[in-house]
Amino acid sequence: xxxxxxxxxxxxxxxxxxxxxxxxxxxxxxxxxxxxxxxxxxxxxxxxxxxxxxxxxxxxxxxxxxxxxxxxxxxxxxxxxxxxxxxxxxxxxxxxxxxxxxxxxxxxxxxxxxxxxxxxxxxxxxxxxxxxxxxxxxxxxxxxxxxxxxxxxxxxxxxxxxxxxxxxxxxxxxxxxxxxxxxxxxxxxxxxxxxxxxxxxxxxxxxxxxxxxxxxxxxxxxxxxxxxxxxxxxxxxxxxxxxxxxxxxxxxxxxxxxxxxxxxxxxxxxxxxxxxxxxxxxxxxxxxxxxxxxxxxxxxxxxxxxxxxxxxxxxxxxxxxxxxxxxxxx
Amino acid sequence: xxxxxxxxxxxxxxxxxxxxxxxxxxxxxxxxxxxxxxxxxxxxxxxxxxxxxxxxxxxxxxxxxxxxxxxxxxxxxxxxxxxxxxxxxxxxxxxxxxxxxxxxxxxxxxxxxxxxxxxxxxxxxxxxxxxxxxxxxxxxxxxxxxxxxxxxxxxxxxxxxxxxxxxxxxxxxxxxxxxxxxxxxxxxxxxxxxxxxxxxxxxxxxxxxxxxxxxxx
Numbered sequence: 001x002x003x004x005x006x007x008x009x010x011x012x013x014x015x016x017x018x019x020x021x022x023x024x025x026x027x028x029x030x031x032x033x034x035x036x037x038x039x040x041x042x043x044x045x046x047x048x049x050x051x052x053x054x055x056x057x058x059x060x061x062x063x064x065x066x067x068x069x070x071x072x073x074x075x076x077x078x079x080x081x082x083x084x085x086x087x088x089x090x091x092x093x094x095x096x097x098x099x100x101x102x103x104x105x106x107x108x109x110x111x112x113x114x115x116x117x118x119x120x121x122x123x124x125x126x127x128x129x130x131x132x133x134x135x136x137x138x139x140x141x142x143x144x145x146x147x148x149x150x151x152x153x154x155x156x157x158x159x160x161x162x163x164x165x166x167x168x169x170x171x172x173x174x175x176x177x178x179x180x181x182x183x184x185x186x187x188x189x190x191x192x193x194x195x196x197x198x199x200x201x202x203x204x205x206x207x208x209x210x211x212x213x214x215x216x217x218x219x220x221x222x223x224x225x226x227x228x229x230x231x232x233x234x235x236x237x238x239x240x241x242x243x244x245x246x247x248x249x250x251x252x253x254x255x256x257x258x259x260x261x262x263x264x265x266x267x268x269x270x271x272x273x274x275x276x277x278x279x280x281x282x283x284x285x286x287x288x289x290x291x292x293x294x295x296x297x298x299x300x301x302x303x304x305x306x307x308x309x310x311x312x313x314x315x316x317x318x319x320x321x322x323x324x325x326x327x328x329x330x
Numbered sequence: 331x332x333x334x335x336x337x338x339x340x341x342x343x344x345x346x347x348x349x350x351x352x353x354x355x356x357x358x359x360x361x362x363x364x365x366x367x368x369x370x371x372x373x374x375x376x377x378x379x380x381x382x383x384x385x386x387x388x389x390x391x392x393x394x395x396x397x398x399x400x401x402x403x404x405x406x407x408x409x410x411x412x413x414x415x416x417x418x419x420x421x422x423x424x425x426x427x428x429x430x431x432x433x434x435x436x437x438x439x440x441x442x443x444x445x446x447x448x449x450x451x452x453x454x455x456x457x458x459x460x461x462x463x464x465x466x467x468x469x470x471x472x473x474x475x476x477x478x479x480x481x482x483x484x485x486x487x488x489x490x491x492x493x494x495x496x497x498x499x500x501x502x503x504x505x506x507x508x509x510x511x512x513x514x515x516x517x518x519x520x521x522x523x524x525x526x527x528x529x530x531x532x533x534x535x536x537x538x539x540x541x542x543x544x545x546x547x
Contacts, residue, residue: 108412196371
């Protein structure tokens, strides 16, 4: 392993120290070592909390800030935060008008959030949830409740965060965050494996010269292993299932291309050029495109594509100002 | 009659810590086949922390199991924190204030642990999860007692049920957790939670049996 670490068992805590030192205007420590909060959150709004396993940076902590989330619960690498951590994040976020907990559909997160919600109820903190399920490769549309949450979570945080920032009620924030994630269809493609430092060896393997379409954010096997040929072929393989998932034709979309950690951003742009051609051919208008490392999987090579169908309600929220480690826009 | 001295909770717990820490890599390897390969890491971390916090203390089995439960729930997160945390908390509550356990108390402890686990999760036998080990193990133990067998014989039934249950996950299609998204491609691999549950129940049975023998000697 060629990694910049100390004790492999302490990578998460060691990384938190770095984030706190580097960005004191975005991150403040709390009473829980695995919870960070945004120090600038106004107290008179709906609180937005997220959380999840580490190894997806800048997710999840990179999405706390102005117009986004207020507090984040941080888990071990690829492992849900504890219920204690989610509870402390609820306490640290503005909670007088309730808290929206926006996270992804994974068994551990579901159980820990459920336990934390019960504990929050004892403290009279009202918590409602939206669970992202945007990965089209993880289950058919008819079984959407089984789908994993992937980069569509970024859209959910952006929309929910913007709604809370402008003063929407908890129910309205929840409705809009749900609408946002329902409007998203995502897929990933992996070109290499990734290694959890404490594990010391790759989690799985992708043969050289191959790619895995539909791979999950933790290396969950995808729907097809195919020869790795060209960016154009990858774009086609990714677009087909995404475009088949919803009726995008004739509508306006936001496109998010995220690297999985080890793919150069240049290559993401090569990929996008072909995706843009395909969208144009399918009579889909692109309102905005964001390309970069938004939701990663340690040092996996590959990318995810998220397409979000827009309407007049979602568009201004997506374009609203925000400031965080991962997203800053005026 | 056979009874387990339940005042030596730390000593029993230290054996459970040992079996998980010793199998850290193996559990991660099992998990890596169809999951994300972190099962051994997280379990070993939680159990090691529990071992550190009970070191040198004199604890009842109930207190020691309670410490394990809160350590797992508070420190390891993931799925296993709440699942194992609930299981051990249910077991701890079941034997609160008991200095010794007879064969029936021991069976009730396991059953109460199972009930607590089922309150937090919708998982069922056949989902390819730790319940696939736990339920047949508990059923085996119960049936042995109902058939008039003694404590050590029931412990043997517990081990047999756990091992058969663990092996049953090989051919199962995962219904919950990350492997559920694999559908039939999860077949042919053991479930990591079922494997760790089997390690724990087997060691618990071994430890209990040894203590029964010592008491009888």
